[in-house]
Amino acid sequence: RESPLTRHLEFAGAQWRDPLLPDKLGSDEASMAAAAVLASISDYDIVGVHYTRCHSLKQMLPAGMPAVMFTHDLDALVGRQEEAIFGTPAEYKLADEVTRLKQFDLVTVAGPADRSALHSVDRELPVVEAPFTSPVEESAPIGERATGVLLWISSAAAFHHVSFVWFWKNVWPQVRNKRPDCRLVIAGRISDVAKQVGAAA
Secondary structure: OOOHHHHHHHHHHHOOOOOOOOOOOOOOHHHHHHHHHHHHHOOOOOEEEOOHHHOOHHHHOOOOOOEEEEOOOOHHHHHHHHHHHHOOOOOOOHHHHHHHHOOOOEEEEOOOOHHHHHHOOOOOOOEEEOOOOOOHHHOOOOOOOOOOEEEEEOOOOHHHHHHHHHHHHHHHHHHHHHOOOOEEEEEOOHHHHHHHOOOOO
16 A cells, blocks of 8 residues: 555546445455556456446456456445435436446346346346345255354444344344244444344343
């Protein structure tokens, strides 16, 4: 971080910054610029970009170099979440996301409905679904020796706050109804939120 080169990379990457992104977290302009330089001077056949916040990297690559975008969320959905939580209108829409993703040769999505969401805007967008979640019906049955302990660990960021309150109100009562002996262990800064909603015990 102290190198003068880093400042040059940050400046170069900042020229491609997307002003409409709902949350800049995860968008590292210096890393994008460095990756673009490496890809440009090396003999790569294809480039994989690991996060939608780094979609500007595609514009820095040599013309014609195939690129794949791997996403684990859609920024348009993040924008809607921020709008619900903070009350600020989301400028970044799903159509904006599709426009930015159309430049890639292939897009992979992880969310169970992300592919259909993107295709609702553009049916021709090359999207494949690579989910990292398992359907509930495929989960292994709880054995007789299971201890019946659930662990929730997270920070107290706004999204985690909302998620925990939803879990506490809608999910935990059902778990306790089916498994009265089940115990919930809460760790991390989310503990303060848990205490506020009555989970201290």
